Amino acid sequence: MAEMNKIQDNRIKLDIGGIQFTTSLLTLRKDMTSMLAAMFSGRHLLKTENDGSYFIDRDGTHFRYILNYLRDGGLKEGTLPMTNETALKELLIEAEYYQLIDLIDCLQNILQKKEDKYTNEKETENVKDEEKEKETETIE
Secondary structure, three states: OHHHHHHHHOEEEEEEOOEEEEEEHHHHOOOOOOHHHHHOOOOOOOOOOOOOOEEEOOOHHHHHHHHHHHHHOOOOOOOOOOOOHHHHHHHHHHHHHOOOHHHHHHHHHHHHHHHHHHHHHHHHHHHHHHHHHHHHHHHO
């Protein structure tokens, strides 16, 4: 109980590109190699906004995935509802900005699998097209 109170006492309000997030200092420091851990390490004097939040000039669209990654200690099954390759690439850009190396690796693997699947589907499609052409030539 005392640990939970301590965590709640260290709540941090973030304004990421105009979108408000509240999290704990513990969460922001989870990945010690990240920009967020460095930013909130206590070594830097950070300016707060009038509402007490810390402003980060980034697109906040995907920041919830960044926070959940930090909270969970990794990506959990089904936590990325995005099947859209563009959205995954946008999240990768954010992970690179925040220097979340393990998340970067994970997203690159997901994107590579998508690329491999697309390439395999294209190759299969090309083989089928070639087979149809041969059948047509044989019939003529």
